[in-house]
Amino acid sequence: MRGRMSWDDLWPILLNGTLETLYMVGLAALFTVLIGLPLGVLLFISRRHGLVPMPRLNALLGALVNTGRSLPFIVLLIALIPFTRLLIGTTLGSTAAIVPITLGAFPFFARLTENALDEVDSGRIEAVLSMGGNTWHVISKALLPEALPALLAGITLTVVMLIGFSSMAGVIGGGGLGDLAIRYGYQRFNDQIMVATVVTLVIMVQGVQMIGDRLVRALAHRR
Template identity: 55%
Template sequence: MLSELLAPFIAPALLNILLVSLQQTLAMVSVAAVISALLGLPLGVLLVVTERGHILPHRLLHRSVGTVVNLIRSTPFIILMVSIIPLTRLLVGTTVGTTAAIVPLTIAITPLFARLVEAAVREVDRGLIDAALAMGGSPWQIIRKVLVPEALPGIVAGLTVTLVSLIGYSTMAGVVGGGGLGDLGIRFGYQRFMPEVMLMVIVVLVVMVQSVQFVGDRAARAVNHRLQRRRQQPV
């Protein structure tokens, strides 16, 4: 479908390269997003429940996790990607290409999602937590049945923001050999002075971001409506 739309505007050879670059970007974003979600969700919850006065207070753990998250978030992505080259080589056996780019993308985006999850979980009404404690709920039960379900609309919205940021990071990965649309824009649009290629890359990225934002907003509203209906059900 995409190839048919772009065929009148771009040469077939460049169109093939564009499609390959798009596939690389989608692969980087999807794999990094899944891993980041699996890691960032428990980290975000942990940042809340281990603070003083919550259900699992642990001062040392709370400060340690918060410090690591802040250190990674404060490091520019380009610098982070270069600085963890030995770790990338250790994990995937190479430092160039789409597979290698997934490692720094995941490390960079996980703390962002963790902080967004933390913000969403903090918004949960404290009265619900106290009621669950009064009924004898364990910390794990409160996390699974109260904190995460109640914070789910905010978590979905945070995941949308994370995906949009991840798309931007993936283009920067192309600057240092990560492949994808960023690499295409640099090699052809900038270095070979082909503005039409750069324009096509920008258009594709805009479409990706708008699509992610649209789907994410719809999903957050759907989850929020479902949560409201559950609250309105008689006990």
């Protein structure tokens, strides 16, 4: 693999790495939202003056989220190797990489969710409560719909971060473009592959950001 490659040789390798990255990012984004969204909602409603005040639970969840956000992802990636092996059966490949990627991202998205809910006008919440609504009605009829543009912006930011995480997962053989850049670009001194993977990642990030921004603007205009 050392030296220049023809496009016919480079294209299949690059395509496979791109598909593995999309697979990792897609599933990790899904799991991150499934975990981070309810956690962020719980952080918001369990505040001392929230809808369901639970200060001790809020402090515990806040500490958990802050700890997860404070750990550098490369450290978390290595620290979770035993857990990933226990859960998946291996630490190699794109499927195994989804575990640390998700665990590294959901605390970040939980805080984004909490911040998005902070932007909701308290009058909306009071209106639902005055009509006899319960906590679930407030969440489903006021908080989440009103915070949807901010939540979508947070998802966009999170997906961009996940692309970076998926690249770092290549350090431990996580597959994808990061693994391709390390094994074939760096270790085999192939600048062609290194440049190709960097360009592909930049295009991927720009595409996600552009689509996310357009969706956010469309939602904001409807409001």
